[in-house]
Amino acid sequence: MQKVRNLVVGCGLSGVVLAERLASVYGEEVLIIDRRPHIGGNIYDYKDPATGITVHKYGPHVFHTNSREVWEYLSRFTQWHRFMYRVKAVLEGKEVNIPFNLDSLHKVFPRTLAEKLEQKLLDTFGFNRKVPILELRQSQDKDLEFLAEYVYQKVFLGYTVKQWGVKPEDLDPAVSGRVPVFISRDDRYFQDKYQAIPASGYTAMVANVLNHPLIQVKLNTDFNTVKNQIQYERLFFSGAIDEYFEYAFGPLPYRSLDIVFQTYNREYLQSGPQINFPENYDYTRSVEYKYYLDEKSDKTVVSYEYPCAFEIGKNERYYPIPADENQILYNRYLAKAKELQNVYFIGRLGDYKYYNMDQAVSRSLNLLKQ
Ligand code: UDP
Numbered sequence: 001m002q003k004v005r006n007l008v009v010g011c012g013l014s015g016v017v018l019a020e021r022l023a024s025v026y027g028e029e030v031l032i033i034d035r036r037p038h039i040g041g042n043i044y045d046y047k048d049p050a051t052g053i054t055v056h057k058y059g060p061h062v063f064h065t066n067s068r069e070v071w072e073y074l075s076r077f078t079q080w081h082r083f084m085y086r087v088k089a090v091l092e093g094k095e096v097n098i099p100f101n102l103d104s105l106h107k108v109f110p111r112t113l114a115e116k117l118e119q120k121l122l123d124t125f126g127f128n129r130k131v132p133i134l135e136l137r138q139s140q141d142k143d144l145e146f147l148a149e150y151v152y153q154k155v156f157l158g159y160t161v162k163q164w165g166v167k168p169e170d171l172d173p174a175v176s177g178r179v180p181v182f183i184s185r186d187d188r189y190f191q192d193k194y195q196a197i198p199a200s201g202y203t204a205m206v207a208n209v210l211n212h213p214l215i216q217v218k219l220n221t222d223f224n225t226v227k228n229q230i231q232y233e234r235l236f237f238s239g240a241i242d243e244y245f246e247y248a249f250g251p252l253p254y255r256s257l258d259i260v261f262q263t264y265n266r267e268y269l270q271s272g273p274q275i276n277f278p279e280n281y282d283y284t285r286s287v288e289y290k291y292y293l294d295e296k297s298d299k300t301v302v303s304y305e306y307p308c309a310f311e312i313g314k315n316e317r318y319y320p321i322p323a324d325e326n327q328i329l330y331n332r333y334l335a336k337a338k339e340l341q342n343v344y345f346i347g348r349l350g351d352y353k354y355y356n357m358d359q360a361v362s363r364s365l366n367l368l369k370q
Contacts (some may be wrong), residue, residue: 016032052297060285064190087273100155155278157278241350262302269302
């Protein structure tokens with residue numbers, strides 16, 4: 001029987017930050033395990049051997065935060081490649097800015113109509129406002145109703161049905177609210193103060209977070225298999241909370257992705273790093289990775305994301321599904337979790353929350369402050 005003071009399950013961002021704080025701030029020993037053969041969880045990246053391009057195995061990750069604390073914390077473990085994300089969606093065969101903004105408006109409508117709609121938006125919401133599509137759809141004004149319906153149909157409906165299997169209004173409004181209509185010409189995907197990609201990749205950053213004499217890392221180690229062989233005083237669990245409780249109330253639903261990578265024998269394929277396809281094809285988006293770190297190669301690597309349901313033992317969990325009935329089910333697990341002593345749940349899977357990377361870091365930093 002191995003004895004440890006702290007056991008952390010999961011080498012994703014949530015778990016590694018927690019382990020680092022336990023070791024650095026509290027001077028405590030930590031064993032951190034992961035059932036996968038690599039660290040980093042779903043932010044794991046690697047250099048594709050054929051091209052030297054840094055590829056994100058579990059789909060695109062672009063770091064952004066308004067939290068100076070999170071930014072400064074991670075900056076201790078990585079240099080940054082400053083990078084402002086720009087995304088396009090193909091609507092009626094044309095590439096337009098996403099979030100849909102005033103430039104997108106002028107790209108898809110004839111001038112007089114675009115000018116009229118722009119004025120209506122400015123009068124109704126004001127310049128620089130971000131309006132979630134579900135809010136825009138509440139408009140009583142005939143012109144805004146027309147615009148809302150257009151954007152809903154062309155940008156959100158097809159993409160969301162592919163991504164989540166349901167319509168935007170059947171999810172927590174915060175999901176489509178992540179990409180609001182933007183009454184501005186700002187064409188950045190995020191407006192956060194800090195935006196960047198780790199200059200040597202996410203995996204290298206995570207390796208640095210874990211690089212502490214009090215932290216022991218064990219990969220290819222499934223909690224279910226070793227839990228009776230390890231005696232721990234505290235457990236920090238970033239795996240799926242429903243799995244921890246052996247699906248006592250039934251499984252929590254997640255979305256998964258089938259990500260197909262393709263290498264092209266040309267310098268660039270796309271006009272930019274990410275193209276969304278709300279209307280066409282069965283994938284939601286294509287991502288060309290060399291744009292992220294501005295890597296040079298005469299070849300290029302592009303990924304295509306085909307969303308699907310998560311099935312236990314068949315594929316990986318990517319997204320908790322933010323909807324009322326799932327929250328109710330999660331709350332039953334949460335109540336059970338609160339009965340436990342010295343067991344803490346963290347991360348997208350432990351908290352069943354659609355965290356961005358910075359929120360995952362904050363969550364772990366704050367948990368230990370309590
Ligand atoms: N979304 C959409 N069309 C787009 C971009 C986003 O309908 O062109 C919706 C969709 O429901 C998506 C959500 O907004 O799941 C959040 O998008 P985000 O880019 O934040 O998703 P992530 O990168 O986390 O997968």
